[in-house]
Amino acid sequence: MSHDRSIRDMVAAVAAGKTSAAELTTRYLDRIAAHDETLNTLISGCADTARERAAAIDSGAAADTPLAGLPIAHKDIFCMRGTRTSCGSRMLDNFVAPYDATVVERLAAAGTVTLGKTNMDEFAMGSSNETSFYGPVRNPWNTDYVPGGSSGGSAAAVAAGLVPAATGTDTGGSIRQPAALCGVTGIKPTYGRVSRYGMIAFASSLDQGGCFARSADDCAHVLQAMAGFDERDSTCVEREVPDYVGALGDQGDDYLKGMRVGLPKEYFAEGLDDASRQVIDAAIAEFEARGAEIVEITLPHTELAVSTYYVLAPAEASSNLARFDGVRYGYRCENPVDLEDLYTRSRGEGFGREVQRRIMVGAYVLSAGYYDAYYLKAQKTRRLIAQDFTNAFENVDLIAAPVTQAPAFKLGEKLDDPVSMYLNDVYTLPASLAGLPGMSVPAGFVDGLPVGLQLLAPWFEEARLLGAAHAYQQTTDWHTKRPAGFE
């Protein structure tokens, strides 16, 4: 069986005995062996445990589970029992998690086989996957280019067909942006839809787990297993999970007919690359051709998003990363002379530059005398940004926009220019700040590099996002394109 089949087909084939979990696992492990030296998408492989697990599934261990035998990879931010969980950092290079994240537990319970842990920007801080302690991931469409970040390993692994699906996390765009840059489908659910338990925290009020796959239908299968209430996460919302998979299966050809799709004018203003804009315009034209009603909308506080995010996310990060102190686990400096030395050198040597930069910014904005001017003010602007969306969704069902201003950039190009790197997230940050669900859907290419269409929906309307993306993918084939050398 080809590695290029849909999850729906693969799972059905395993269930029908037309293929086996072992066969699927071997096929993808072979692809990883062949290609990952170039791409560097995996930090830790789990080939042995994957084969054992596949064999167990073939012996009936995951009977009647929805994804029995499906190979996947987890972003290395999710704790997985008995496996190194590094978060892309030297700080946790020696950390073997003693427990499973809820996401890992649920996907395992759904019958998946984990092939490895994917590369990522250190502690999910970055938009290019270049801040990883384990070196950058390369974009399969052009290996001189970045895959985006922070979930760059997951996006690139799916794009190159090394796994059918992978988990990711999105704090300010870390699923949507690499999905766009790697030409795969990615979904970031509503904040509170997927449990954060066992997902190493970057910015707790923004972090949300999601997934990458080759189509909306594939994403629906994975999200179905991930989503839902978890009493171990107080911010996880107790709300029924709709049948995403069933809904897509039953969806008619006229799904987009009459759907009101808003185009926020602020997302099509100065800064958006012309060629990318043409790709987005064509995608929107397809929506219109399928009966959607396209309306211009305004999200007037969009310009506040970058500064708001780069106050709040570092503030929470500086706090969340305080536990990495060299005392109980993780990196500890050699021969500390005293407690102060233990802290400063363990953290100075264990954290990379970008992480240290954000910890310093975060500690600054929370410090006495600056808290009101930065942290409190940013909380207020965050509410304004969220209110923009609430107002907009009174008139539209869906928002469509670019994910990034331009396709992937070259490795090293923005590494020494953090502000330019931060501006890369200008179209993804607002929805993160508002806690909204969003997707990136492959919509075309510019100079051989993929461009993604961003879709945003009201809170907990993941089904609508998946439905719209699925409808779009019924009449377009961008999501089926494969990078040369990885067919």
Next chain:
Amino acid sequence: MAWETVIGLEVHIQLATQSKIFSTAPTAYGAQPNTQASAVDIALPGVLPVINANVIRMATLFGLAIDADIAPTSVFARKHYFYPDLPKGYQISQFELPIVANGHLDIVLGDGAEKRVGITRAHLEEDAGKSLHEAFDRETGIDLNRAGTPLVECVSEPDMRSAAEAVAYARKLHALVQYLGICDGNMQEGSFRVDANVSVRPVGSSEFGTRTETKNVNSFRFLEKAIEFEVERQIDVLESGGTVVQETRLYDPDADETRSMRSKEEAHDYRYFPDPDLLPVVIDEAFVESARADLPELPDAKRERFVAAYGVSTEDAVALTQSRVLADYFEATVAAVGGDAKTHGKPAANWIMGDLSGALNRDGLAIADSPVSAAQLGGLIARVADNTISGKIGKDVFEALFKGEGESADAIIEDRGLKQITDTGAIEGFVDQVIADNPDQVQQYLDGKTKIVGFLVGQVMKASKGKANPKEVNQMLVAKLDAL
């Protein structure tokens, strides 16, 4: 110059929950190091806190008991500092919006006057672990069993003006939390920890002086001594032309002094902000009312009831209601005596605060561990009341009960033949004998030195081996002597 002392207390009250405030690990004291610390308590990457609902209920009970406002919405905040026994690098506490605010406690002073002490706020927070410096050669051990233990930090207004007032307040609070069943009150194990903010100012001044905070005070006696030391020290500093430094000081009970721990210049910027892992705590009126319905009778109400129902003095009632266990013991004792509670209340109070409390102190026992049960003591009091034995013999019976030498007062009286002689004929025999044997004393009586009758009564009691009813002996002696 005359100085006035100003004291405010911060008390950490450890809540008596089964599990921790944000994890399911147990809170039991004294376990092997790090055996009661879960993934959440040791702050593994990726773990999240989940509030223990029981903690919210206990804090609400506490707020109601001090007549405070229960916040409809309170917020957990992170307080940041680095220390090896603080696993997350921050403590989850409450800062801007505490669960309890604007309460008070009324204390009774030595002269019987009442004084109201304001309580600014009481907030929920988690405890840290412990650093163990002993038993490690130039290294420090970390025990995280205590990490995540729920605490209420109760902050008073600077309303107290003497060490005695501070102790009265602390004792009252200590009794209250045990009444509520929210704290075991064990000061040695750190379940109830008092920090004293102390300053002095010239009498008549309306400005507060610079204060110091004294920590590590683990008994009421040490609290009194620490405050007294600190007041003297500050007055000495000021009178010799110096200035008091705002700082944290540690009380050393061995040296009976306070020592500087850290000054304000070294104070942390805690970088508080609302904890994004926890939702605000929302308490509705129905929850408050259900907690109110669960409130037990509190010390003040119990004290008033004791005076009214048992006829004891206010002073006795204050002492008896100091702890719920003691108050319960008293009520059970009176019930065991039977009959009129108002008649037996006073003797029961006397027995409990006299002989029983003396014997318990002597053996270092708490009332809960008393070898004499309330039923046994009640039985003894009944036998004194109905003149089966005298009060003096009663003390012997009590000692026997305390030593476990008999099941009940009745059994001991029976076994030892202690029953009082009320037979007039038998007593008359002893009286006649004593009059005959002591002619000098009898003559003194007849000469008008009537006080000598006490000696003669003693002789009769001695002859009867204490079993004669002293009142009857006295009457009979006087009658016979007067008739001579």
